[in-house]
Amino acid sequence: MDAHLTRFFRKLIAFSRRRRLDCELAEEMETHRVLLELAGHPTARQRMGNITLAREQSRETWTFLQLDWIVQDARHALRGLRRSPAFTAIAIASLALGIGANTAIFSFVNAILLKRLPVPQPERLVTLDEIYRGEPAGAVWPMRTVEDLAKRASAFDGIFGWSSRPISFSTGDTAQWVNGEMVTGQYFRTLKVQPAIGRLFDDDDVRNAAGNPVCVLSYAFWQREFAASSRVAGQTVFLNGHAYRVLGVTARGFYGAVLQRHFDIVVPATRVGDFMPAFAGVDWQNGLSWMRPMARLKPGFSRIQAEKETERLAPDWRNRQVSLDDGSQGIDPMRSSFGRPLLALMAVVALVLLVACANLANLLLARAQARAKEFSVRLSIGASRARLMRQLLVESALLALGGGAAGVALAFWIGRTLLAFLNVGRSAGYTLHLDPDARVLTFSILLSCATAILFGWAPAWQATQPDLLPGLQKESGGSGGPSRVLLRRSLVVIQIALSLVIVFGAGLLTRTLRTLATADLGFQPERVIALNVDPAAQGHSGVEVTATLDEILRRTRDLPGVKAASLVATPPNGSLGISMSVAVPGFVPKGDGREMVVYFNFISPHYFETLGESLLRGRDFDGRDNKNAPRVAIVNQKFVRHYLNGRDPVGAKLVQGGGSIEIVGVVADARDQGVRRGPQETVYLPEKQGQTSGLTLLARTADDPERMTPSLLAIVHSIDRRLPVFSVHTLDVDVEAGLTTERILGYLSTLFAALATLLAGIGLYGVLAYSVVCRTREIGVRIAVGAQRSDVAGLFARESLALVLIGLVIGAPVALICARALRSLLFGVGATDPWTLLLSIVALALAALLATSIPLWRAARMNPVIALRWE
């Protein structure tokens, strides 16, 4: 092995100096000749024999013979491809689409399923989860628990708690919302992050942060907001109105503890009061669970050992089971929610590539038939079959590489477009790190090579079959032998079958999208503006917050063009639902009592009016339902059905948090937690009797909401110029965003289905057209002896029908089996839906009809005189 390598390098060196080596060899042999003459051999030149041969042979010792041949073959193939530009263009374009789509989807698979946090040894990172009903679920811990473990656990090389929060950031006058992370002291140590500027905080800084607030910036944020100034360390910035000293900047490339997000600022968790003022007065250390724990396993410790130790060290976990799970993707990876759709898409594009390969193989077969004579001649004068096959495979490889290169360029564009699609209506911080890395490039190169073999092998094998006579005898290329026709027909059958699989899948996904997009939401999201404004984020106290919000709401209602306005804690499709446990006197929960946890929402009067929901019974909240009034609630139909079976809801009581609440109204069900989820049992409480911060302002406008936005912002800023307004959008954008995955799946699969059908159509057309050309003389004879044109057309129609039927008969069961994998992605349609299958078959049959009609028409119109003269 070693000797081989040495030889290889010697050859490489020799190759770079081959001219000099040639000269030296010539000189050496000339010396030899002179010496021979001197020694008295007059016939020296004769004796030297064939000097050129000797030199050739000497040279060959040093060359890479295979490489030479491949270069030769490649040149030959390039010439051939240039001679048929239409073929080359079609081949490269279809490959580029196939490989491009595959590479693009793979780069998403890479970013979402394969990539890991860009920190040293990410494989040793673990998230600490809890086993809930047999499944690990992301744990949320009090800060004290994390800090206790950090002090006492021996299995970890650092453990930290993490929480994210939008932070209002300002260096002077205006404020903006940025992505903040609140973390405990071992955050940077655990992730092994180095500073680019200054230093990063540690346990001591976090402990002392109460008197000495510090923060750390991300590299990108530092570049953007501080123009990469090296004097940033020590500077003072204002976060939610509080002064913080910048300690340093994290190393380039680090973007936080979540793979698919990026942070701007990290602050010590001990300063949480500044960032979650809504819950002021709560015991942050012990009382509230709000931190996601994550740790780095020490070398030599297994996850099980660490789990045991964690359970032992936490005194209040007697009945809880800890589970340490893969943390290499950080906290909350998108893996769980996007994994299935992505794999489904990956399968679809792989199928499309297969159809494209079948098409190319078909084209190459036709091309090889046109060159059958050339090959027969070459085989008969002694060219080896292997040599010819190699030449054809090199041609395929060139096509695949061309298609692959174009595909990678295309993939970049597709990726960008898809990402933009994915981020529609998403307010903050979804970042996919999509840049093509070594893994993506390797994937596309391997894919190109695989396709070259896939579509090149069969044609090369067929074309070089050593049955010389037919090729030599046939004047103008016959049908090319029965096996060749069979191969081409089977390729078309495969294409049709695969296309049916794709079309059926696309049909199911499209019907899912239609069902979801046209579902009755129970509220009207159009023309409702939502804007997030939190006076507490500028350091206002509780009473001020209420006063400010009331003033904003009052002025908004007075605005001409606003039909209704209200405040809400969780707007429809909002990400943070509030669930609390509730007791209903007279209702006995089954099982473990978990059933009694329901969704709560805090609203101001006119909420239902603003959203266009209908109040079915009782009354809406009004100004009287304030802090000092008796507690009241409005529930939805589903709640009534589930908990108040048959009783009159208005006047009934709920028990929550030790107090009694009277139900004063019933509202119609709404799909306000995502269309797919459907209505949930919900209890609405007046915001004045509950949450006073973190509210969203909703305003229903009479006409175009875009034009109302500036007036709304002006109202907010006339009350407090420094109030940052976060995420201004209309509610229908939120609804749209909730269907992004379904929309991407629906659109893309339809697009790919159309592409596959087109390719299959081209394949069918090619086979039939070729069949017509080959049987021209036969057609002439038939017509001459009196066959009707319809008989001639029928001849080819039968051929086409047979191919399509076989394809569909094979494809249908395969489609039904494959669709099972889609089951969890479907909504409102079964994975074996017969109507969708029927529609898919009809669509494919129509495409096949179209592809058949042109050659059929040509056959029927053929002039018998010309046909008979056909050579």
Add this chain to the structure above:
Amino acid sequence: MGERSSPSELLPGTLDLLILRTLVLGKMHGYGIAQRLKQVSDEVLQVGESSLYPALQRLLLNGWVKAEWGASESNRRARYYTLTAAGRKQLTVEREQFSRMIAAIHKVLDMA
């Protein structure tokens, strides 16, 4: 009558061995090697130049000999070949193989 080998035709692979053995005596150019082989073998082994030079290239590639330019007796530049350490080792190996082969051939020829 079968086709006959020419008298100087060697067993395949033996040329490399002979060249290596010749170079044990010291550095030599191509012509010198050919002459020495001829002399030592009493004119039986006449190595054609068209096999000598490819063989030398092969030995160079394998790193068994190395070459340097020097002046020849004709006042022309000539390439002189020297045995390398690896070449010496290879010589032993090939020599053993060759002896085994000859012994085997003898056995066949001498069988009763």
